[in-house]
Amino acid sequence: MLKVPPHQVAGHEAVDGKLGPLVDESGRFYKPLQDDERGSNEVAFYRSLSTNSGIPEHIRRFFPTFYGTQLIEASDGSGLKPHLVLKDIARGQVNPSIMDVKIGSRTWAPEASQEYVEKCLKKDRESSSLPLGFRISGLQIFRSKELGFWKPGKKAAQKFSTEEVKLVLRRFVSSNTLNDLDLEPDCALASTVYGGSAGILSQLLELKAWFEDQTIYHFYACSILVVFEKELALEGRNPGAQIKLIDFAHVYEGRGVIDHNFLGGLCSLIKFISEILTAPNEGKTEVSAKDDQKNLTNTDNGVVADQENLIKSGNGIVADQKNLTSTDNDVS
Ligand SMILES: O=P(O)(O)O[C@@H]1[C@@H](OP(=O)(O)O)[C@H](OP(=O)(O)O)[C@H](O)[C@H](OP(=O)(O)O)[C@H]1OP(=O)(O)O
Numbered sequence: 086m087l088k089v090p091p092h093q094v095a096g097h098e099a100v101d102g103k104l105g106p107l108v109d110e111s112g113r114f115y116k117p118l119q120d121d122e123r124g125s126n127e128v129a130f131y132r133s134l135s136t137n138s139g140i141p142e143h144i145r146r147f148f149p150t151f152y153g154t155q156l157i158e159a160s161d162g163s164g165l166k167p168h169l170v171l172k173d174i175a176r177g178q179v180n181p182s183i184m185d186v187k188i189g190s191r192t193w194a195p196e197a198s199q200e201y202v203e204k205c206l207k208k209d210r211e212s213s214s215l216p217l218g219f220r221i222s223g224l225q226i227f228r229s230k231e232l233g234f235w236k237p238g239k240k241a242a243q244k245f246s247t248e249e250v251k252l253v254l255r256r257f258v259s260s261n262t263l264n265d266l267d268l269e270p271d272c273a274l275a276s277t278v279y280g281g282s283a284g285i286l287s288q289l290l291e292l293k294a295w296f297e298d299q300t301i302y303h304f305y306a307c308s309i310l311v312v313f314e315k316e317l318a319l320e321g322r323n324p325g326a327q328i329k330l331i332d333f334a335h336v337y338e339g340r341g342v343i344d345h346n347f348l349g350g351l352c353s354l355i356k357f358i359s360e361i362l363t364a365p366n367e368g369k370t371e372v373s374a375k376d377d378q379k380n381l382t383n384t385d386n387g388v389v390a391d392q393e394n395l396i397k398s399g400n401g402i403v404a405d406q407k408n409l410t411s412t413d414n415d416v417s
């Protein structure tokens with residue numbers, strides 16, 4: 086029996102008669118192929134990954150297991166449609182805290198149409214993508230059995246300012262994420278989830294080491310999904326903290342060139358997570374606690390002043406990105 090994924094935090098959703106992913110009881114995640122080149126591109130990427138002997142085993146574990154494609158009834162009622170069949174990352178988790186972090190200050194590939202570039206550029210400018218090199222595309226943080234999850238809408242998440250992103254990275258590993266958003270995150274779970282030899286930071290560093298070398302692929306608009314089971318962490322047990330790379334609709338051949346866009350965003354994410362580990366109590370952000378509450382609960386209304394400033398200061402970066410586009414074209 087196929088159903089809507091209970092723990093999806095971003096992307097297209099199979100709700101209100103729309104096309105989106107489905108999951109089954111056996112732990113498989115079915116992602117519908119988009120009709121245009123994005124669908125074929127993502128399948129081609131997974132096939133290439135499966136057969137490319139140049140990908141080290143310890144790096145393969147950062148990608149969802151791929152079981153091929155399958156025709157299944159689409160969630161929008163349009164009949165049988167081809168879907169990617171992947172391992173369901175959230176399978177077996179009871180109340181997973183999940184964060185989808187879209188990596189890279191630029192989310193379109195050199196091949197993209199002008200219209201698509203403009204659409205992406207607007208999202209990049211209005212999010213933390215330009216200033217930080219990544220943005221939170223969506224998230225859920227488990228609070229308690231009674232309160233369920235704190236799950237700001239994906240539009241709200243994407244509009245988090247730089248300071249809000251820093252706050253959310255701390256809130257993600259805090260025990261006091263209840264209703265009261267005035268509370269300063271205690272980062273009580275930082276060392277268990279972000280730290281340690283098997284923790285999130287260690288995994289991100291392993292991924293970074295590969296990105297410093299690999300020139301096979303360029304990953305545009307790809308996300309790192311960060312997942313852990315908070316209740317286990319609170320009990321002092323192994324919370325199964327893991328990262329997985331997802332969303333490969335815009336992956337292209339690297340042609341011997343380092344993926345600077347992804348690497349830059351990854352380094353930036355690593356820096357913020359490292360800072361939380363080294364100084365968990367020094368994270369008081371410039372946003373006042375009151376503003377936190379307003380910005381984090383008031384979701385889609387208006388762009389805060391901070392973000393307007395970022396848009397202005399982003400212009401230099403935009404110019405850089407245009408230059409990068411032509412450089413990429415030169416290379417290819
Ligand atoms: O359809 P939208 O407006 O929700 O945009 C999708 C994005 O959702 P968002 O609204 O930014 O959360 C979505 O972003 P997330 O995966 O949610 O971060 C993708 O960028 C998607 O593009 P593509 O399928 O990768 O080419 C985007 O799809 P397209 O609009 O490009 O088809």
Ligand SMILES: Nc1ncnc2c1ncn2[C@@H]1O[C@H](COP(=O)(O)OP(=O)(O)O)[C@@H](O)[C@H]1O
Binds near residue numbers: 094114223308334
């Ligand atoms: N293999 C997977 N297992 C479990 N959840 C997944 C998996 N892949 C994606 N998701 C969930 O679906 C969301 C959207 O996935 P994504 O591949 O980015 O789709 P889209 O192309 O629609 O943006 C992610 O944020 C995550 O919550």
